[in-house]
Amino acid sequence: MFLNRISLMKQDVEDFGEYPFTVPSINSLEQLDLSNAVTFFVGENGSGKSTLLEGIADKCGFNTAGGGRNNMYRVHASESVLGDYLRLSWMPKVTNGFFMRAESFYHFATHLEDVDEDGFQSYGGRSLHKQSHGESFLSLFLNRFNGRALYLLDEPEAALSPQRQLTFLRILKDMTAEEDCQFIIATHSPILLGYPDAKILSFDGDFIEEIDYEETDHYRITKYFLDHREKFLKEILED
Structure with a gap:
């Protein structure tokens, strides 16, 4: 892997009572070792997974509003605090990459409208705003x-x-096997989490820990719903 370790430089943190260090998974972070081409971050909203992903993007020099190193535009509240306290270990280091934020993707597409000079050749030949x-x-x-x-x-x-x-x-399979790419993905999707040979890191407890696919809430709740749909709906919809 290119990025093989993420460490929190706790000695530089002045106040663990300030966000994002009030988030249990971030507060307890010491180091994460990455050994797979695809790593998933899972957890409830607010568990810290997107915060850490954004901090990694900031440390890589990617635009934390979404984009790569050369996409210079700003979106409100896109600045990372955590990035200043992270150490990334590489072997070897790469500078190519991209940070995709679903919530600000519209702003990235608008940014491309302002800077594109080659007919959106890097995006299929059409403006992203003209695609679904x-x-x-x-x-x-x-x-x-x-x-x-x-x-x-x-x-x-x-x-x-x-x-x-x-x-x-x-696409993940092709890019990791043939293009020598590494992915870190924060997701709620039980379909994506089923990708074989991926590492799944859960942010739901007091510590970030590796779990199996079948241990994720995404798998367990989805499977239970599909296997017992009528019973499940009755339990949550009826008084």
Whole structure:
């Protein structure tokens, strides 16, 4: 892996009573070792997974509003505090990559409208604003992403139908096996989490810990719902 370790420099933190160090998973972080081409961050909203992903993006020099090193635009509240306290260990170091934030993808697409000079050739030959949400996501993955790079994705399933999520799994396979890419993905999708040979890191407890696919709430709740739909709905909808 290019990025093989993430460490929190606790000696530099002046106040653990300030955000984001009030988040248990961040507060307890010492180091995470990455040994897989695909690593998933899972956890409830507010558990710290997106905060850490954004901090990594900041430390890599990617635009924390979404984009790579050369995408210079700003979105309110996109600055990372955590990045100043992280140490990233590389072998070897790569500078190519991209940080995709589903929640600010519209702003990234608008930024491209202002700077594009080649007919959006890196995005399938069409403005992302002239594609559906799902099409624009896949155009980014298929055309903008290329080899020997680190890709940080925050909830890429947001605009992808179940069928397109399966397409994305194939993209992951091709890019890791043939293009020598590394992915760190924060997700709620039980489909994406099923990707074979991925490491899954849960942020739901007081510590970040590796768990199996079948241990994730995403798998367990989805499976229970599909196996016992009528019973499940009765339990939550009836007084």
